[in-house]
Amino acid sequence: MSIAGDFSNTQLSSEQLTPLVALQLEPLARRYRLLRQGVNAVVFSVLWLILLLQWLQPWWELPANMLQVVKHALWLLPILGGLRALYCWHADKHKHFALREHDISYSSGIFFRKMITQPVVRVQHIELKQGPLERKAALARLQLFSAGGALHTFEIPGLHLTQAQQIRQFVLQHKDALQDEQQ
Template structure:
């Protein structure tokens, strides 16, 4: 054994002296993200209601009366579920936030069940920026972070302004090599 190798250490740490996750300075997602989420829900309910109306009022096939009644109840159920979904999105999306530090990236979400995911930059293999049509229209992007050894993305941070997502991606890509070789 040469004198250049570090000596192995495994000292016990007092949990009272560890940094607290709630002390992280999380940043909220872009406010336009909630608008995009509302619009996607509105488009989905519109398609379902159009389909139900088509079934009910089409003239190609005779529709039994009980199917027409079912379509009325289904439309009412879809509207109620849509309103509940809007309420959930309104409150849950306000709780989504992220934090970027020198050594890691964290994402916090949840309304009833909370989740905080943290990925060390050193372990990040790949970073992707994704946009759907509505995100492009509103200048938003999702950043997907892939961990070393994982097939699927480790986590995704939605609702970032495109410029911010690009900055985060560039920071991660620029700093992961420095950390690995530094």
């Protein structure tokens, strides 16, 4: 094959063929981690406040067993919130992505590590998604759809908006991408 001769698959920053294991992974935006912490804190605080109101309100009498539940929930909830915050902090620390010439990888997981690699040639279409909070923080989620089905949509959360746009551009301009479209 003549194509094989001039084939290379280097990481974008360096110049040699890089195996997946040696990829230099880039972390997600720091703002993404902070945003998740913030959302977590707000959700748990609101829940806790609702419970506190139940506890303090003078208008109706709660049944005795319900009162017990509320009492225990009042100290359990902050602990749960704290644990979740800790988990999210570490989970987000373990979320990375890496670009090579022909594919994009995303790795995540603290105990169960998982790395998904999506070849750019097989990308059918791309979506950039932003929720209201992400928009405020100038963050974006990048979704790459392949023919592997909805279950196997490749998603990188928590990218800087400009970064996400650059990756989208990279995928769109890839010389082999969307070649099926042309046939």
